[in-house]
Amino acid sequence: MSAVRVLIVDDHRLFRSGVRAELGDSVEVIGEAEDVESAVAAIADLRPDVVLLDVHMPGGGGQEVLRRVLGSGSQVRFLALSVSDAAEDVIGVIRGGARGYVTKTISGRELTDAIRRVADGDAVFSPRLAGFVLDAFASSEAPPIDPELDSLTQREREVLRLIARGYAYKEIAKELFISVKTVETHVSSVLRKLQLSNRHELSRWATARRLV
């Protein structure tokens, strides 16, 4: 298996070099970018497998990068990496097309795992993101418009709860007597719902959490 090619996008130079050092040889860091413009250019230029994307950046932030790159039909995969815990940011960047969200306090080994997972087309949920999703999908009183997209299955809920409790995918698989692959399938399915559901509650919920 060839090493995953990674591009680091973050406006803090210190943080970029820190991530580079933490990742070591486990993945191949092919470049860095420090703002929206250079990120879009570098993605077109270097064609990385995974882009580690900061949420807050000059020039529109991670969401602007997602909009411009994915809008042009690129298949590159994004993993959002941020210090922000704001629901709006987390939900916003996932709805923008990122395949995962982890906070910057994540350890190097966990980050490598997350990058591999995203490169394989799976989704990566931090405990906090799982909590947000459970909260957002539970908070609606209104009946779902599209039942397939607008609500979580019992199994998906269980998986998300375990993620929120701090379980790794392997531990979840053991706990629920299913394979890791099945856990990944469930998480990817939740990601799809999160991205495609037209429920206004999602964005409204995220905004309300900030405003309350």
Add this chain to the structure above:
Amino acid sequence: MRRGVVTCDDAGVMADRTTIRDTAPLAPEEPVPPRLTRPVEGRLVAGVAQAAATQLGLDPVVLRLAFVLLTVLDGIGAVAYAALWMFTPREPYEGREPARDWSQLAAYAAIGLALLALGWLTGASAGGIGAWPIAVGGIGSLILWQQADPDRRQRWVSTTVGQVRRNRVRTFAGLVLVVVGAIGFLAANNELGKARPGIVFTLVVVGGVALIAAPWLAGLWKELQRERRERIRQEERAEVAAHVHDSVLHTLTLIQRNVHDAREVMRLARSQERELRNWLYQPKQDADISLAAAVRRVAAEEEDAHGVPIEVVCVGDRPLTPELSAMMQAARQAMVNAAKYSGSSVVSVYAEAEPEEVTVFVRDRGAGFVMEEVPADRMGIRQSIIGRMERNGGGARVRTAPGEGTEVMLTMKVEKT
């Protein structure tokens, strides 16, 4: 550290700059002819007569008598006084303002009243009576003017002057109307039978005044709005600066002092991070009434006490009841155990409020233990966690094995909200 300091300095510089910009219009750089100013010392009403006397090289008494006489005759003295009051800036005066010489003022008032009485007794036409309301109104508005703080008044004046300069034609037309109207009004007043032209001219006066005043009032309004916005911005900036100073800068200093104590540095950094996050992102919740806020507070306190990061995820929320408070105490004990004895580098806490049940999980990836081997007299798990939950109508389950970490699960049935 540097970053923090720069931010703080920036705020200071910005504040300074604002102040400078605010006062700039008051101190134009081009040389200006000595302006009429109203002295504070020796004034009787507002120092207008003194100011005018200085300018004309006369004794203030002469001018005071002139104002009184003109006021008694047709009220125009009061109006002139009012106008001068409004457009003459007060002389800067430091320290306690000297009191007015009320006896002198009373003397002038007596002269005025005497003249008025004389005029009335001799049946001389008291042409001034018609102008009295205007004079009274003028003085009233000037008292209001006087109440406004000097800064704001200065700004009003500067806006007015600017307005007048910008709209010369308009101001001139308005003035012409006012003058024509005033003359007409007085002329018509002398011929009482012809009330109609009087009304017409009154309207002309009002129109003229409106013409002059409208842009001025609009400018004033805009100015007030701008001032208000600026004040809000400044207050916010001050609040941010104060917060950064009290929290972040303070912590950074502490971290520098504790560089050799890795654990303490970690604790300080985590604690500051949490505090800042709460300030930036968390809705303001009261830890005495909200379950989620209570979980976060307990975790924060134990994290601070033991120096082990405690990651909290909350789903849903509900008001805190006595049972849930007991549950918080059990959760606290579970966190203490995990942070103190497990050796795990991080503790995960997950709290979920469902319509009929609240669950809290406290998990570590530390040493784990064998439940049966815990001595019966150890209060921690049996009493503080399991016993407490059961006494309050809830339940607790502990899952652990050596090398597999520990997870404490607390459940409590609640009334459906």
